[in-house]
Amino acid sequence: MWLSMRIITPLxxxxxxxxxKDNIEKCKLVSExxxxxxxxxxxxxxxxxxxxxxxxxEKEKYSYTFRVCGDVDGLTNAGLVQLKDSGTKVRxxxxxxxxxxxxxxxxxxxxxxxxxxxxxxxxxxRKAMIMISCNKDTKGKFSVVLEDREKQEDCYYLFELDTSxxxxxxxxxxxxxxxxxxxxxxCLSVYILGGFLYQRLVVGAKGVDQFPNYAFWSEFxxxxxxxxxxxxxxxxxxxxxxxxRGVATEPIEEEPEERDDHLLPM
Ligand SMILES: *[C@@H]1O[C@H](CO)[C@@H](O)[C@H](O)[C@H]1NC(C)=O
Ligand SMILES: *[C@@H]1O[C@H](CO)[C@@H](O)[C@H](O)[C@H]1NC(C)=O
Numbered sequence: 001m002w003l004s005m006r007i008i009t010p011l012x013x014x015x016x017x018x019x020x021k022d023n024i025e026k027c028k029l030v031s032e033x034x035x036x037x038x039x040x041x042x043x044x045x046x047x048x049x050x051x052x053x054x055x056x057x058e059k060e061k062y063s064y065t066f067r068v069c070g071d072v073d074g075l076t077n078a079g080l081v082q083l084k085d086s087g088t089k090v091r092x093x094x095x096x097x098x099x100x101x102x103x104x105x106x107x108x109x110x111x112x113x114x115x116x117x118x119x120x121x122x123x124x125x126r127k128a129m130i131m132i133s134c135n136k137d138t139k140g141k142f143s144v145v146l147e148d149r150e151k152q153e154d155c156y157y158l159f160e161l162d163t164s165x166x167x168x169x170x171x172x173x174x175x176x177x178x179x180x181x182x183x184x185x186x187c188l189s190v191y192i193l194g195g196f197l198y199q200r201l202v203v204g205a206k207g208v209d210q211f212p213n214y215a216f217w218s219e220f221x222x223x224x225x226x227x228x229x230x231x232x233x234x235x236x237x238x239x240x241x242x243x244x245r246g247v248a249t250e251p252i253e254e255e256p257e258e259r260d261d262h263l264l265p266m
Contacts (some may be wrong), residue, residue, distance in 0.1 A: 022161045023047035028096040029071035039102025042126045045165050051142035061085045069095050079111045080128040091115045093128035105134035121155035135162035
């Protein structure tokens with residue numbers, strides 16, 4: 001009992017440690033659903049990355065930094081932050097208030113609960129929407145689409161992220177068995193062709209000797225034939241044990257004959 005506990009406990013700790021690396025769990029969904037969790041899971045490979053884009057308008061220069069379920073610039077729970085050249089940081093969205101909508105090759109990630117607007121949008125909290133779409137050629141290309149704030153409510157910052165992480169997985173049409181057969185077949189072809197060329201061009205063999213390792217394979221063939229002969233043949237050069245005839249066949253078959261012989265002439 002104690003021994004099994006000693007083995008099992010570290011195993012659980014190990015699994016716990018692996019689960020602890022599951023950074024995606026840090027995102028708190030506003031409304032949990034299986035589809036949202038599944039979509040979020042696809043973003044796991046991106047959790048260690050910082051995606052930054054620089055913006056310049058008439059007034060100032062600033063940048064936006066986005067992380068998937070991780071703190072930007074050490075700001076707790078901030079998943080998307082605007083960093084002004086003057087040094088001020090504006091929290092656009094928190095990953096502890098996440099919404100996720102997933103499609104076939106895109107995911108819409110929404111971070112809510114950012115810093116409140118000072119005058120726009122009825123002073124509601126800022127919100128970031130990140131449209132993540134499939135692009136096989138890049139791990140991550142981040143860009144700003146627009147800041148929609150000239151209205152009374154439901155304002156948002158819209159971003160785009162192109163990444164291969166959300167591309168649909170095309171299942172391999174070949175099974176492991178057929179791949180193995182193809183590999184074996186290829187190796188065999190290379191062996192035969194290479195051996196043939198070697199025998200012909202380097203050794204200068206003619207006729208059947210051009211076949212690679214001809215002597216070995218013909219010997220191998222003979223040996224297998226012998227083996228087969230020994231295992232499978234029922235008759236041949238193998239002698240039957242003499243006890244069979246003496247004990248089993250003779251008394252049963254010959255005794256009635258003898259009796260018949262005695263009876264017939266009478
Ligand atoms: C992302 O930024 C954080 C701090 O803002 C830093 O600790 C981390 O190393 C960065 N990660 C990468 C992959 O650059
Ligand atoms: C999310 O994090 C922020 C900043 O830490 C905090 O003010 C807010 O209350 C949190 N929201 C939820 C729903 O946990």
